[in-house]
Amino acid sequence: MAGNRDAIQRYALAVLSHLLLVAAWHFFVVLGDVPAFVMPSPAATLRSLSIPNYRWFENSAATAIEIFGGYALAVVLGVGTALLFSWWRWLEMLAMPLLVSLNMIPKVALGPLFIVWFAYGIGPNILMAFAICFFPIVLTTARGLSEVEPDLLDLVRTLKGSRWQIFAKIQLPGALPYIFSGMKVAAILAVAGAIVGEFLGSDKGLGYLMLQVQVTLDTAAMFMAVILITLIGVALYGLVLALERLLVVRDARLQ
Template identity: 40%
Template sequence: MTPQTQPAPAPSPTQATAGTRRGRRPSLGAVALYPATFLALLVVAWFAVTTTGLVQPYIIPSPVDTWKAFTDNPEYLWGHTLVTTGETLAGFVIAAVVGVLVAVLMVYSPTLEKTFYPLILFAQVIPKIAIAPLFVVWLGFGASPKVLVAVLMAFFPVVISGISGLRSVDPELLELTSTMGASRIKTFWKVRFPAALPELLSGLKVAATLAVTGAVVGEFVGANSGLGFVILQANGNIDTAMLFAALIIMSALGVLLFAIIQVAETLLIPWHASRRNRG
C-alpha cells in the first residue's frame, strides 16, 4: 500500500541497449562458409565428370580448360567485361532514378497512377528479348539499345517497391506532421523517404541482378562487344571453355552489384527489422 508518487524506476540503459545490432552481426567468414563449401564440392564434382571422360569436353569443359580460357585471354575478357559492366551500371542507375521518381509521382497523384500504372505493367510483361531487336533498329549497334533493355528490365521492381515503400509510412505519423506545419517536401525527406528505404532497397537488389540480364540480352541481339557477344562467338566456335568463362564473369557481376547494395543497406537502414532479426 505504498502510494506511488515517484516516477517508475526506469530500467537501466545498459540493459536496454545491450546486444546491439553490431555485436550480433555475423562476420563475413561465417556468411561465406556454407556457400563456399558448396561451391568447392561443385568444383570437385566438375573435375570428376570431366577428367574421367564421362562427359565430352565440348559439352562441359574441364575446370582446367576454363581456367585457361581466363589466363590465355585476359585482355579480351577484361575489355568485354568492362563494356557489359558499363551498360549494366548505366541501365541500373537510370532505372533506379526514373523508377523512384515515377513511384513518388504515383504515390502523390492518384490520377497519374491510374494513367500510367497499366502502361508500366504492359511494358513489364512484354518479353524483353522480343523487343530488343526493335531497339537495335531504332538506336543502332552502340551501347544505347543494351542500356535501354537493362533499364526496362530493372525499372519495374524499383517502381513497385518504391510505391509500396512510400505507402508503408504510418498514417498517424503523417497526421502528426500535419500538426507541425511542415511543408510537404520536408515531410517527404524526413518521414516518407526514410520509411520507404527498406522496401526500396529490396527492389534495387532485384533490379541490379536484372540489369545484368538486360545488358546481355541487348548484346545478344546485335553487338560487336560485351559478354553477350563473347558468348555468341564462343558458341559459334564451339569454344565451351570460353563460354563458361563468360558465364562465370556475368554471374560474378550480378553478385557483386547485389553485394554492393547489401552493404549500402547496412549503412543506410541499420534500424530496419529484417536486418536486425537476421542476427
C-alpha cells in the same frame, strides 16, 4: 565474441559450398571422361582466359558498362517516377495503369527494334537492361512511399507539419527498405537484360563473345564467359547490399 565467431563460421560455410561445387564439377569431368566440347574441366575453363583473341578485358568491360549503366538509369528514373507519383496522385492514376500495360510487353521482344533505332553497340543494350529493371523499382518504391501509418500522419497534422516534412522525415526514409528490395530484384534482372541485348545484336561484350565461340565449339570459353557475367552480377548485388547496410537500420530491412 560469440557473434564474431558465428560470422566467421557463416562465411567459411559459404565459401565451402562454392569450393564443393567446383570440386564436384572437376571430378565429374575427370572421372566421367566428359568430352571438353560438352563440359570442360575448371582448369581448362580458367586456361581459356589466356587466349588474347577473346579480348576478355574489353568484352567484360563492355558488359559491365551495360549492366551498371542500365541499372543506374533504372534506379534514378524508377525512384524518381515513384516520387512524382506519390507527390501528384493524379499523375499516378494517369501513368501507373499505362506502365502496368507497358510492363506486359516482353522486353526481349523490343531488342530488334532497339537495334533498328539505335544501331549496334552498347547503347541499345543499356536500354534493354534499363527496360527490364525499371518497373520493379517503380513498383516497390511506390509501395514503400504509400506505407505510412495513418496515426503517424495524424501526429504530424496536429503539429501542422507540412507535406514536405511528412515526405522528408517519414515517407522517404520509411520507403528506403522497399526501394532496396526493388533494387535487389532489379540487379538480377539487369544482368539478364544486358546479356539478352548482346545476344540479339552486338559487336562486343561477353554475350557477344559467347556467340562467337559457340561457332568454334570452344565450350571452355563459353563457361568462362558465364562465370565472368556472374561475377559482374555478384559485384553489382554486393554493392547494393553494402549500400543497404549503410543506409537502412537493421530492423527496418525487408527480408
